Amino acid sequence: MRARTHRTVLLGYLWVIDEDEKLSDSDLSLIDGEAGLVGQLLYQEQLLEKVQRGKENELARDLLSESAALSEAAAAELADLGSFVSSGSCVVTVVQPSPGVEVPPDLRVVLADALHGASRQFSPRHSLYLTRGREGLLLTTHAVAEGVYAQLSAVVAGLVRSVSGQLGAAVDVRAGIGEAVSSSTALHVSYRQACLALRVARAVPTFGAVTAFPDLGVYRILATLPAESLTPDLLDAGLRRLLREGPPIMTETLETYLDCACDSTRTAAALHIHRTTLHYRLGRIQEITGADLNDGTQRLTLHLGLKAARLAPDPPA
The missing domain is CATH 1.10.10.2840 (PucR C-terminal helix-turn-helix domain)
Structure with a gap:
């Protein structure tokens, strides 16, 4: 077994089974050389994935903008990349640790890891995630198709458990799910609603760790009022x-x-x-x-x- 690195980055391990010990030094050298090429390809693929994720994050931020021109351009570019293709209703989910509570420096890594796992429950073309500040966002489409909204709630519950498990019991982690909007260019509306659902969930004990905006009742209106008012x-x-x-x-x-x-x-x-x-x-x-x-x-x-x-x-x- 040999560790395979490229530019000091560990990419994996190469196992060579030579049960009869018939491989010569030249054979091993040839294998090592080929493994080096594989390492380069893996490293290039890893770099491309990072570039792709960075581009997706940038476009996802634009997609949540209230500027119609900016969100429309982002939606079109994401569709070209095949990263997030909206063919109907779209929903934003926001997950956050409790405000005012100290969180570890790697919070964004924790959120990204949990969001990545949650997004894999959906088609890559119908889900997108990003982190910013203390919040993680999961964007999904087709979420209101029959049975799929329930699936989203179940996935988000797992997402909250995953983040809570890594941050510890002292940190109250909750998620808000916005209402479905008709297109990806209206996702800023669903995002605002998800944030309102989070606000209500933290103030009203009867709401659980995952709260959907459509379930807020009269709080749908009251939560739009500034707290200071x-x-x-x-x-x-x-x-x-x-x-x-x-x-x-x-x-x-x-x-x-x-x-x-x-x-x-x-x-x-x-x-x-x-x-x-x-x-x-x-x-x-x-x-x-x-x-x-x-x-x-x-x-x-x-x-x-x-x-x-x-x-x-x-x-x-």
Whole structure:
């Protein structure tokens, strides 16, 4: 066995089996020479792959641009390269470690390795990935074909597990999946939605490690509001009182009750309490907030306020 290097780069190992020891020194020299040529070819192929990846990364960044001219040019060049050919719907997935948490210097290597594995679950012509800053992006097409969107979610879940496994349990890794857009030139819309899904997932515990924008419900709208605009003074005064003075169980009870469309039976079951206990809590909530829970408009005000409060940077004081 001989290690095969070219310009100090290890490319592989060459095994020569000479069971009868009939190979002469000249035979071995010839084999070594041929192996050197193979090494050169492998090295050239490796360089071409690096150039190709660099070009794809550059074009992928342009593809996510809000400039129509830039994204259209990138889409056309990628199609010429055969790297990312859109023949229908396209989706962007964003994966990030928790903000504010220290990550290893090789984070981009970790992300790239996991993204590479995820992209191989799709045709090379229908997937593309890149890293930038603390985020990794996976671009896929055909993702909304029957059964394929579910496949994408499963692949992304594996992607998150892979990154989490390398970064450690102390780093919360999550992924957001944007809505499908009609062409690759609209991928910036799907990217923005994926980022919004990530924002909601970090603020609302009921969302998991992988959150898709179509599943956000009312947060699809609320998440578009800048965090700094969600100041406590925008909330109903009674709700602010509940959040400030009431025990957390009261806020949980109110939100669950509203989420269950004010169905007492469903709410009691969800909270694992007796309906008598539920009605007592609802009475206390009405006393604290001054709201009439039989009034649909007041219920809507409280419900939206609770959801908005989750996305606010600071709790109401």
